[in-house]
Amino acid sequence: MEIINDLLLFLPATIVAIGGLTVMMLDGYKARSRTIYTTTMVFLGIALGVASWDLLMQAPELIFSDMAGAGGTAAFGTFIVVFGTFFTVILTHDYLIGVKHNFPQVYPLLMFCTFGMIVLATANDLVTVFVGLETMSVCLYALAGIIRDKRLGVESALKYFVMGAFSTGFFLYGITLLYGATGSTSLPEIGAYTDGGLIYWGGVSLLLVAFMFKVSAVPFHMWTPDVYTGSPTTITAYMSTAGKTASFVALVLILDRAMPFIATELTATFSIIALLTMILGNAVAMVQDNVKRMLAYSSIAHVGYLFVGLAAGSVAGYSAVLFYLLAYTFMNVGAFGVVAYYEKNHDVHFNNVESYAGLGYQRPIMGVLLSIFLFSLAGIPISAGFNAKYLVFSAGIEAGLVSLVVVGVLASAASAYYYLRVMVYLYFREGKESVSLIEPKKVYSFSLVFLALLTLYFGVVPGGVTEMIYGYFSDSMLTATAP
């Protein structure tokens, strides 16, 4: 039967959805939290295995009556999302126990959210995009405020929710206008439409606005620092990696399939957004004393670099963006993981950079790991972060955006300041009073070491992956029209 066949091609999402329902039932029957955690890990482990298999083996095709895709970019997006979720769950389990709020509800929510992200990253129709985006967002609102007796957490949930719902209004209006102009919601059919007109351009702008909000590009970024600071740290890691990846993959798909003919018209807009985002993100990150908030602004800055790739509007640009997302997932989950470790047996105020003084010598492994992740975020060579930035910027140069890239390189050079600053505190400052750190769980440190190794590995040999990503676009409409 066709539906069964499609479900098999959509297996990671199916497994995650069934897993979410199962875990929710277990919680309903008052299973022990350990059991719930283990079940979650089993489902996610299988999903990750299948996603990896799909990533390497699956050929691109359309499923569910052309509503979604499988293989190619879809498999790539699915893999990053499931990968990010897998490690988030490991870190979250430990973190929530550490802060003594081990709510089992967090696991089904994470899985539903992941399902939404997969749908978003594989969409081939604006309706699917909408459903995926909203499934993801509604779960994220709840996850941001999961520790419901903490004022900061609940406040961040409220802000995220109000702004998110607000942007949903614009998103829907955008879809509606595009539908009205082109008579279809399918991405390739919209892409075939070339007449323009006020309604069409209104739809395009509102749709892009909504995505810029979701990926937190300036000036739609205002929710990001607050939500990232207030949410539980590992959930922040999840939002900034898996969530951002899903949105960006969907955005790339929309640009590649639904708007291939207006890529050049969009360049100016994306360039301006990239410029604003890089400058504001880096500038404000410099004056933050709270490490979590600094990482939030730095994630805004990274969105700026990613927009350079989008502004390029070429196959090189889009594939650079996808590689960047992969690299960013490794290093950012890792960085937040170490921050969560430092935080979990203290309180929120422990996120101030001054409390990191001298911590590098206690539990040296954690200090070294954080340094690796920060080096990579700063874009220093032999790290995945350097290659990612390099690819994005060289795509920009190839597209002739020289001055934009110059600003980008300058901004990223300046960003070394605030990343290095954390390391200066870790290693060159004496701690005021001795802070004792409990030994991390084996699985916790192994996960982080694994992420660090991946960060370094893709710093040395990104060759295979970049080639694979490049191949995704070989049969896309963009290459067909490009000279």
Place this chain on the structure above:
Amino acid sequence: MIGLELYLGVSAVLFVIGVLGVLIRKNAIVVFMCVELMLSAVNISLVAFSASMGDVHGMILVFFVLCVAAAEACVGLAIVIAIYRNNITADISKINLLRW
């Protein structure tokens, strides 16, 4: 026969009212209602487009929107209650621990 333009016009006006509400109102519940108004305004456009083109896709999307709005309302109200419990206020201009 009422033309497509009129429906679109009404929809746009309602949408703008919703946006302005979010910009200026301070009570979390009212802000939330304004967001719902935006969604409903969009639904009018969707139905109008769908009917004028004789295509059912738009109508189907309306049902999705209604579902999502309901789910959002559910989570949103829960968050507002949690905020109220913690801060004894639902005034969003006073909920600003996180800033700068």
Place this chain on the structure above:
Amino acid sequence: MAEFVWLIVVIPLIGFLINGLLGLSSEGYRKQKSVIGWLATFAVFVPFLIAFQIFLEMNAGSEPVVVRLFTWIEAGSFTSDIAYRVDQLSILMALVVTGVGTLIHIYSMGYMKTDEGFYKFFAYLNLFIFAMLNLVMANNLLLLFLGWEGVGVCSYLLIGFWYKDMEKATAANKAFIYNRVGDFAFLVAMFLVFRTVGSLDFDVIFSNLHLFNGDIAFWVAVLMFIGATGKSAQIPLFVWLPDAMAGPTPVSALIHAATMVTSGIYLITRFSGLYMTSPEAMLLVAVIGGLTAIVAATIALTQYDIKKVLAYSTVSQLGFMFLALGSGGFVAAMFHVVTHAFFKACLFLGSGSVIHAMHHVEHELEHEGKHVHFDPQDMRNMGGLKEYMPSTYKTFLISTFAIAGIPVFSGFFSKDEILAYLFNAGLGEFGAVYYALWGLAVLTAFLTAFYMFRLTLTTFHGTFKLPGKFKGAENAAKYLHESPASMTAPLWILAALALVGGFMGVPEFFVTTFTSTDATVNWLYAWLSGVTVRAAIILPYGVKWTLVAIAIVVAVGATILAYRMYDNDKGEATDAAIRERFGSLYATWEDKYKFDEAYEAMIIRPGNRLADRVLAVFDVKILDGFVNAIGSIVQFFGSLLRFVQTGVINTYAIAFVVGVILIIGLLIF
């Protein structure tokens, strides 16, 4: 043998991994200092042997061999390989790096013997060698850049090796940040190259040099040169190098004298073909080099810290090399790189030996119950050390002769070659400027000989001054002793090289004036002729010999003058007399031309003041210097911008709507 070139690069990496990982994980291994030391040394010595074997199999006419290991990045039209290039230039650099590196590793075993971070030190040294070899052997710009950044990171780690000391950590940061400024320019140059020829491979670039027409050649050359001014410590980015002396002395010898700081010269020599097409860029290189040479030489005249004198001397000699590059003498620059590596490494290691002995004195006095605190690097506390440290003295003296340019010693030949090129360039475009630079270079050569003998005579001749200067140090002299053999053996080898190293590049006219044979006596020129372009020297014999005579007179004159003024403990009186004589000029030298203060006053302080008054939310104590400057400005705007983030949702919604209007405006209209 050339196909095994990757071993040269990989073996130091293996050494780093073994020492680093075992040292990190095993307490017991950390105590096995001789195992750690010898392992690290062999991780550099074996590559030296391999490089030497490859060198023997090559001749001046050998074609470059490119060894591709694997594809590093591949994305559409852009590919970049991990590939190493074996040609006359890269093998020469590899020999210098691994050869001098081996000697310094052996020396460090003695010097760092009692340090608790022993394993870490050797792991970092090996990592540095790995990065440096990547820099010189790379076959494309991206891999070269990787090595370029890598040596920067290692230099950062090693300068801040004694990180507990805040001042040293600051010096490390300063070095790193000044280098980032240069790196940025290099990166932009790289992008420009890629845009012009569509590849970063050396083969492709060199065979498409004609694509760099006019402005592009100029800009690429200038941007690369700015990159070089960071790494090779030239005006305006040189201020980090003297501060970098905070690191252990073997590090100063290896990284900040012999190898890393010469990578800017290597880069420009590699791209000599490009530079020759842009006379304006060449002029800029020469002018900056000349100014740096004289500025640093005058500062060196006023310093009392033995390592600071050598640091400024290094900056000055690097300026000399850029003078050579700017006047078309690429081979002459490489010649000076090699000879400088010999004598400057020897000088630094010699100073390390002296500092080691002075530390020992302080330590023993402490032991005796006398708490005498003095600066073990201040030469005013020394004097008369030749009695106690004969080997250190003799090797130091030989190297001083070499750097001063006394005939037959290596520095004489390389410096003479540079002066000849400068004078020769006076015949071409911008001739007047080059003549002026020649005058400046002669003056610098005079100063070089003068301050180097000032240093040597004050330190080793006369009487030991510590006992007379500090209460409780009366019998300090009996604790002075020569350093162990592991430290003096490298000194002797380097001194021998400093003595005879010049004969690899004896100017051809030394022979052809007297006999009319075609024999190639200038081995180095013949060796490098295939890989570099160079301007032809068209001076007649008479002029050439006159130039040599001037150089000899200047060097010998300065030596004799210094001997009369500084021998027999007249040092401090002479310094006072010179201070008297030159007045405010001397004060300027002593203040290092106020470069640090100028950066502070022009960029950092106004930014801070503005920021402090308005917002007072800064922590600018960590990073000083230039980036602090950019930092402060950006921080200022950052602080303003952060207050847009009011925390109130309505504001966020307003920003959102403004954004919507912006996007709609951009797309529809």
